[in-house]
Amino acid sequence: MSAFGRKNGPAGMSPGARPQFGVAKPMRGGSPTPSKKQDDGASGGEQFPPLPDNDTPAPGAGGSGQQNGDAMARLAERSNAIHDGNSEVGGFEASVHKIKEQVLPRLLERVDPEAAATLSKDELSEEFRPIIMEVLAELKVTLNRREQFALEKVLVDELLGFGPLEELLNDPDISDIMVNGPDQTYIEKKGKLVMAPIRFRDEQHLFQIAQRIVNQVGRRVDQTTPLADARLKDGSRVNVIVPPLSLKGTAISIRKFSEKPITIDMLKDFGSMSEKMATALKIAGACRMNVVISGGTGSGKTTMLNALSKMIDPGERVLTIEDAAELRLQQPHWLPLETRPPNLEGQGAITIGDLVKNALRMRPDRIILGEIRGAECFDLLAAMNTGHDGSMCTLHANSPRECLGRMENMILMGDIKIPKEAISRQIAESVDLIVQVKRLRDGSRRTTNITEVIGMEGDVIVTQELFKFEYLDETDDGKILGEFRPSGLRPYTLEKARQFGFDQAYLEACL
Secondary structure, three states, rough: OOOOOOOOOOOOOOOOOOOOOOOOOOOOOOOOOOEEEEEOEEEHHHHHHHHOOOOOOOOOHHHHHHHHHHHHHHHHHHHHHHOOOOOOHHHHHHHHHHHHHHHHHHHHHHHHHHHHOOOHHHHHHHHOOOOOOOOHHHHHOOOOOOHHHHHHHHHHHHOOOOOHHHHHOOOEEEEEEEEEEOOOEEEEOOOOEEEEEOOOOOOHHHHHHHHHHHOOOOOOOOOOOEEEEEEEEOOOEEEEEEEOOOOOOOOOEEEEOOOOOOOOHHHHHOOOOOOOHHHHHHHHHOOOOOEEEOOOOOHHHHHHHHHHHOOOOOOOEEEEEEEEOOOOOOOOOOHHHHHHHHOOOOOOOOOOOHHHHHHOOOOOOEEEEEOOOOOOHOOOOOOOOOOOOHHHHHHOOOOHHHHHHHHHHHHHHHHOOOOOHHHHHHHHOOOOOEEEEEOOOOOOOOEEEEEEEEEEEOOOEEEEEEEEEEEEEEOOOOOEEEEEOOOOOOOHHHHHHHHOOHHHHHHHHHH
16 A cells, blocks of 8 residues: 555764872971971971962962962853754755745655555655655755755654654764753763754654653653653663753653663773773673672663673573663573553552562572662572572662661661561672762763671671772863772682682682
8 A cells, every 4th residue: 555645736190199198297387398307317308298379380280379370260160151952954954944834744644644654764765755855846946966965864754763762862972862842952071061063843742742652652741640750762761851840841752772782891892991800790690609799770780781781601591680771781591571660540650579489489580670770679588598699789878888777778668577687697798899989070981899798796887998990080071080990909709700610710819
């Protein structure tokens, strides 16, 4: 059946590194001009020289006065800045979108939408080409070849894709897309947020695209259910919130994932960790250590979990449990499970805790939770302690110590009637490693800590740090400099590595 037969006629540590203070020396009162020999007979300069006068620059490249002036100038510039909160589309894109608004209504009159939906984008473009030329002739608009191809693309994206979002979704350099209503869209490139040069026709146009996204995975979004989590075909995670909860209009947040699987070696090459840290994490993944990946929003927790999964033995059965399936494990025997929200009557919800309990009956070797937020943490700890070594999860926390505290609090959020000391002991006996990831202010993502959970001392969980990222300085363009330092301590999890024959390599990596 042709989709285009409805109407044929016309229609209506660097050189500038900061000094490190060592062992404190006795403070000596000094004069502006320090002498070589003090009254007490000690020789050498003072540990804390007197502060220079405001008019006298301190020793160094620019002096503290100049640095202070630069800082105040930046503050003044920021306080006086006037920001335009709307995306601007100009030049070639603006002209194409303007023509699209004229062509689209006439094009829809000549197209059967149901039949068009059965065609691929390439087939639709071929069928569109003569009809677009016919409509342009009616409108008395002349386009060159480049403009014709651009117009075909935006029209196909409008009918079969996600409209203006298609261009951003196809850009591999973009990792996050944040739509704040029809007139404002931000993207993240290389860790920095910038405004995208796209706009939606109106709020109705944006709402239709949001519905198209969530309907693909059997979810719905409207005024009765104004929140929705969804995913795209490539695994990218989508969150949609619509009015009346969102006051600027429909808001769409898309977290894109790389088509090429990320490995630990790639993270090392990106500067996220050192060679020794990479070796330790590879061994942790291969030796079935129970790992918790902790970090803030957008710090790279899911990426780290995907990279660690590469080290799982292909013969192991792995189950992943998530609210919106976004993990892309690189194993042959992998079964992803996804929660289900309640229906309109508030019934039929399947939670992460329900899926964890059911997963224990599915003969898994490892259970991986995309993110724990509540009482399901206790079910995961039980799985780690009942023969499912090598289980992993992610959670939001700013440090390894806060991670342990959050796990205790999440279990207490449930209706489990057990004392806090028993919860702490369960965590200490279940978790082997905490991997802390962080997105620094220059946009880079670093593995800042690898910490072992040793056990209990009284009612306190005892940890031991194996690696830590030490901040040193930053360059003139704002890039943070630092180094990954091993603690030099013998790892407590060495016995697990010995069972798999990696004890010597693990010990050398940690020392």
